Amino acid sequence: MIVPCESNVRLGVNLDHVMTIRQARGTVYPDFEQAIVAAERAGADGITMHLREDRRHIQDEDVYLARRIMRTSMNLEMAATDEMRDIALEVRPQNCCIVPEKRMELTTERGLDVITHQARIRDLVSALSEADIAVSLFIEPDAKMVDAAARTGAPVIELHTGVYADAAGNSQENELNRIRAAAGHAASLGLVVNAGHGLHCGNVLEIARIENMHELNIGHSIVADALFVGLEEAIRRMKTAMREGS
Secondary structure (H helix, E strand, O other): OOOOOOOOOHHHHHHHHHHHHHHHHHHOOOOOOOOOHHHHHHOOOOOEOOOOOOOOOOHHHHHHHHHHHHOOOEEEEEOOOOOHHHHHHHHHHEEEEEOOOOOOOOOOOOOOOOOHHHHHHHHHHHHHHHHOEEEEEEEOOOHHHHHHHOOOOOOOEEEEEEHHHHHHHHHHHHHHHHHHHHHHHHHHHEEEEEEEEOOOOOHHHHHHHHOOOEEEEEHHHHHHHHHOOOOOHHHHHHHHHHOOOO
16 A cells, blocks of 8 residues: 655646647747646646757747746756856746756756866856845765755755666665665755656655655656646646655
């Protein structure tokens, strides 16, 4: 018997791949405003969007529109570049998540190397924090990377769950233990702990049950499920899976 998750973990819904459909044909639909309104109506605690360097899905105008109309909180995923810093400082989202980015990758493949780029990231965190933007760093579930994140002054980390999501059996359990350990270590340093990448209704419960977990940011699987059940129902099912499993 699966024991329901008693924690009140937030769900940030990433709408990037709704816009992937729009960009594939260069149409004006699906409508981003409609997607935001539907997600919030279904119970999304926040909306995540990644403004990538190549603008493959989210466009600049989408970010400005979202900031105007959203009733929940906006989480802008961005690379650690001057261009993205300037956009964030103009838009002023409630949250920014700094992620690594490569032009040829299909999706974010790994966590940010905070150790190597600590000085640059510290400066970016400082600039965004001065604008009252809560900054998170998307990192691997590794104690040394958590320590480096804390040294930048970022108040939040987002643990990369992609390896966990792709694993099975003992390998998945080992990765789950890594995530648990990293979350516990981060909490001991006073960091807020989020997580995301590759999560779906069938694997999200154990991540949602981790002590100190604050928020999960999930997009691709929700949009995929929405093809069959609609966006609002897909979000409701994810929130149920975060509490009870699937």
